[in-house]
Amino acid sequence: MLTAPVEWLGRRGLSFLLEAGRYTCFSLRAMAAACRLPLQVFKTVEQVYFIGVRSMSVILLIGLFTGMVLGLQGYYALVKFGSEGMLGAAVALSLIRELGPVLTAIMVIGRAGSAMTAEIGVMRISEQIDALDTMDIDPVRFLVSPKVAGAVISFPLLTAFFDFMGIVGGYLTGVIMLGVNSGIYWYRIESAVEMSDVTGGFVKSLVFALIVATMCSYQGYYTHLRSRGFGAVGVSLSTTTAVVISCVMVLISDYVITSFFM
Amino acid sequence: MSTPPLIEFKNLRKSFGDNVVLDGVDLVFNQGEVTTIIGKSGVGKSVMIKHIVGLLEPDSGEILVRGRPLGEMPPAERKEFKGRVSYMFQSNALFDSMTVFDNVALPLRERRRMPEPEVRRKAMALLETLELPHVTERYPSQLSGGMQKRVALARALVNDPEIVLFDEPTTGLDPLRKNAVLAMVSHYQRHFGFTAIMVSHDVPDVFYISNRIAILDQGRILFSGSPVELERSGNEVAVEFLASLESLENEIMGITGLHGLQERLAAQPAADGGRQAALLALEDMEGLRRQAGNLGAHRFLDACIGLARKHAGPGALLGRTGPGEFLCVLPAALPGGEDAAGRFLSGVSRDLAQGGLCRLGAADLSISVAVLGGAAQLKANDCREAAAAARAGATALGRLACGDGE
Numbered sequence: 133m134l135t136a137p138v139e140w141l142g143r144r145g146l147s148f149l150l151e152a153g154r155y156t157c158f159s160l161r162a163m164a165a166a167c168r169l170p171l172q173v174f175k176t177v178e179q180v181y182f183i184g185v186r187s188m189s190v191i192l193l194i195g196l197f198t199g200m201v202l203g204l205q206g207y208y209a210l211v212k213f214g215s216e217g218m219l220g221a222a223v224a225l226s227l228i229r230e231l232g233p234v235l236t237a238i239m240v241i242g243r244a245g246s247a248m249t250a251e252i253g254v255m256r257i258s259e260q261i262d263a264l265d266t267m268d269i270d271p272v273r274f275l276v277s278p279k280v281a282g283a284v285i286s287f288p289l290l291t292a293f294f295d296f297m298g299i300v301g302g303y304l305t306g307v308i309m310l311g312v313n314s315g316i317y318w319y320r321i322e323s324a325v326e327m328s329d330v331t332g333g334f335v336k337s338l339v340f341a342l343i344v345a346t347m348c349s350y351q352g353y354y355t356h357l358r359s360r361g362f363g364a365v366g367v368s369l370s371t372t373t374a375v376v377i378s379c380v381m382v383l384i385s386d387y388v389i390t391s392f393f394m
Numbered sequence: 395m396s397t398p399p400l401i402e403f404k405n406l407r408k409s410f411g412d413n414v415v416l417d418g419v420d421l422v423f424n425q426g427e428v429t430t431i432i433g434k435s436g437v438g439k440s441v442m443i444k445h446i447v448g449l450l451e452p453d454s455g456e457i458l459v460r461g462r463p464l465g466e467m468p469p470a471e472r473k474e475f476k477g478r479v480s481y482m483f484q485s486n487a488l489f490d491s492m493t494v495f496d497n498v499a500l501p502l503r504e505r506r507r508m509p510e511p512e513v514r515r516k517a518m519a520l521l522e523t524l525e526l527p528h529v530t531e532r533y534p535s536q537l538s539g540g541m542q543k544r545v546a547l548a549r550a551l552v553n554d555p556e557i558v559l560f561d562e563p564t565t566g567l568d569p570l571r572k573n574a575v576l577a578m579v580s581h582y583q584r585h586f587g588f589t590a591i592m593v594s595h596d597v598p599d600v601f602y603i604s605n606r607i608a609i610l611d612q613g614r615i616l617f618s619g620s621p622v623e624l625e626r627s628g629n630e631v632a633v634e635f636l637a638s639l640e641s642l643e644n645e646i647m648g649i650t651g652l653h654g655l656q657e658r659l660a661a662q663p664a665a666d667g668g669r670q671a672a673l674l675a676l677e678d679m680e681g682l683r684r685q686a687g688n689l690g691a692h693r694f695l696d697a698c699i700g701l702a703r704k705h706a707g708p709g710a711l712l713g714r715t716g717p718g719e720f721l722c723v724l725p726a727a728l729p730g731g732e733d734a735a736g737r738f739l740s741g742v743s744r745d746l747a748q749g750g751l752c753r754l755g756a757a758d759l760s761i762s763v764a765v766l767g768g769a770a771q772l773k774a775n776d777c778r779e780a781a782a783a784a785r786a787g788a789t790a791l792g793r794l795a796c797g798d799g800e
Binding site for chain 2: 254255259260262263266267268269
């Protein structure tokens with residue numbers, strides 16, 4: 133009776149380790165297969181279109197409004213200290229170092245990541261992945277690697293567009309609506325943002341790309357191993373899990389990168 | 395020294411949790427032959443062939459490929475073997491986001507890395523053979539079940555495999571298409587010389603195209619041999635499979651085959667001193683079928699079973715022992731003591747004399763057939779022996795007349 137909680141904890145711990153190990157192996161396999169020759173150029177371009185181009189409109193829109201909100205909130209905070217001239221720097225640094233990569237990743241998880249899980253999950257339950265296996269076609273290379281490559285190419289580009297639109301959004305509220313000097317706004321951005329900030333944001337977006345593509349694919353690929361829920365229910369559970377875990381991992385890794393590497 | 399078989403299962407075991415699916419399977423697949431695995435649904439036929447292609451790993455036991463254990467092969471050799479095997483899934487497993495052409499061409503593009511003109515030529519040739527050239531640009535979900543089956547078959551054959559595994563290739567097809575697919579498997583097998591391993595329920599149709607038949611039951615191979623050997627073996631499960639045309643009729647009439655009767659008896663507590671049984675038979679069933687047709691003969695048998703149920707009561711167990719005969723194991727509680735079977739037969743005889751038991755539903759058809767009956771003591775639940783004893787002492791009970799329309 134008293135040992136039950138310890139047993140439960142042990143079971144959960146072992147299960148977590150098993151899952152973590154399987155995910156790590158899966159991710160490494162997918163990344164290695166993405167680099168193996170011949171490169172899957174056409175499939176990667178398809179994924180860049182799906183993850184990048186198809187997400188562009190929503191990223192631009194979210195970027196614009198995020199920047200506008202930052203402009204508004206930043207102005208009201210800075211004006212209390214008479215430093216409203218620093219608005220451009222505040223908006224740009226917040227976006228480039230932090231909000232751009234994180235919000236882009238979260239938007240792409242919702243739009244493309246969930247679709248990746250559902251697509252691979254349906255292929256798993258309808259034996260299409262087994263069919264690839266019997267044809268001696270590596271399912272991880274065929275299905276997952278192009279998604280990883282497509283995400284690695286798309287995420288930094290989407291983040292750059294997000295940052296740009298955010299800065300424009302900040303300009304609209306800060307300069308056009310609230311009357312901050314336009315020259316000061318751009319000058320402060322230019323003087324405050326350093327190359328290391330841009331590189332840091334770029335590195336974050338690359339890490340997030342790998343996390344999102346591998347975690348969403350992993351959840352779909354192992355849909356059949358779920359203890360609760362088979363078939364369509366299993367796919368829906370996998371999709372939900374993929375979105376939640378990807379978001380959590382993005383935020384945790386964001387903290388780790390910011391505190392140790394930036 | 396003789397050449398080892400192409401594939402050999404040695405004491406193969408596989409469980410899923412507590413569910414033991416394969417419990418020591420020993421089976422040989424010879425090169426260039428069509429081997430069909432038959433068995434009831436859910437006995438593990440598909441699980442068995444999935445081991446060959448590596449979709450499942452056995453818990454214990456070995457799979458030998460030309461005498462070499464598959465599990466001990468180096469990765470390159472295993473990959474090379476896998477490259478010679480094709481698998482046609484029961485569910486077809488077609489890629490639903492690809493067109494029919496892309497589905498068929500995929501193994502050539504991805505595995506063989508053929509030039510595109512060659513891929514197109516080869517895939518189109520196969521699609522034309524399978525009467526599918528007009529649907530190449532459609533998606534699988536836009537095709538009928540039969541067409542999807544043929545696309546799956548095309549995909550399995552496009553790579554010129556040495557071994558093709560067919561997992562119930564005719565499921566969901568209409569009788570004409572089913573025959574066409576079986577004929578196609580046979581034709582292609584002879585034409586290309588591949589080894590075919592098939593899981594099927596289409597008994598006895600598959601016997602015509604198979605070199606060897608294996609019966610899987612309760613995790614083990616009950617029989618393995620040629621269809622002719624199977625027919626002559628007298629194996630109870632085999633006999634039941636061979637008589638599977640009667641199965642639907644049995645189901646409708648609420649009786650079992652001899653093997654099923656034996657199983658039901660084994661599940662019941664043994665009666666002291668054994669139980670009494672009676673055999674009822676329609677004389678000259680073949681002649682009756684010729685005269686009244688299959689459906690008409692069915693009406694006669696059904697009427698006969700109705701009589702048996704009426705006089706034996708609800709506790710009786712009925713099992714078909716031949717085309718026109720069945721054994722009725724009487725309930726232990728039936729009145730009459732040791733002469734319960736005799737009283738049962740007298741009751742049947744009385745009713746036959748009264749007539750009006752059977753209607754054929756065809757106004758211009760009126761036939762009567764003699765009903766024979768015999769009694770026997772059931773010893774050690776051996777229904778076969780009891781049926782033989784009852785048959786030996788059977789006498790005419792009367793004539794069952796059918797006609798007069800419905």
